[in-house]
Amino acid sequence: MxxxxxxxxxxxxxxxxxxxxxxxxxTQRERADDYKAQRLRPWxxxxxxxPDEVLAADNLERTATMTAGRSQYAPNWRRPDEMEYLSGQYWLGDSETSVGSGILHGPGFKAIAGDFPIGTKLIVTARIELPSEEGES
Ligand SMILES: [Zn+2]
Incomplete structure (x- = not known):
């Protein structure tokens, strides 16, 4: 069935x-929770x-700093009005709205928060270089 x-x-x-x-x-209960979540924090x-993080012709470079830290609270994805406790060590951002992760990766690197002492900084910079006016091959 x-x-x-x-x-x-x-x-x-x-x-x-x-x-x-x-x-x-x-379930219908889960669907009702999805609609409630949508009302509280529209998708x-x-x-x-x-949107300020999106690299563009007028936003060519961004740097983010994360710090290895202990547990945190994060919004429950299905019930964002409820916070859930996450145990372990995470890369934590410097703003209250940034939700950390135990593992961060990008092109050419992987960083596991638990591999480093508390307070370790992970600094990631992304920079766009537009082609020159003459064109490059
Ligand atoms: Zn959109």
Whole structure:
């Protein structure tokens, strides 16, 4: 017997953005939680979540600093009005809204927070270099 699925699609909260989320709940209760979460914190697409972080012609470089630290609280993804405790060691950002991760990676590096002493800084810089006017091959 197949299990019923409850599909919800929510538009990005940024006016004019065509992106939509796709959420599948296994029960009506979970679907109700998804709608409640959407009301409390409307979904935003990848581009419109912290849009100042998107590299662009007028935003060519970004640097982020994370610090190895102990446990933290983070919003429960299905019930964002509730915080859940996460044990362990994480890379923590310097703002209250940044949610850390035990593992960070990008092109050419992997950093596991538990491999370093508390207070260790991980500083990551991304820089765009546009082609010159003459063009490069
Ligand atoms: Zn969007």
């Amino acid at each position: 197949s299990r019923r699925e409850y599909v919800s699609r929510f538009p990005c909260a940024e006016p004019g953005c065509p992106e939509k989320s796709y959420t599948v709940a296994g 935003r697409c990848y581009r419109h979540t912290r």
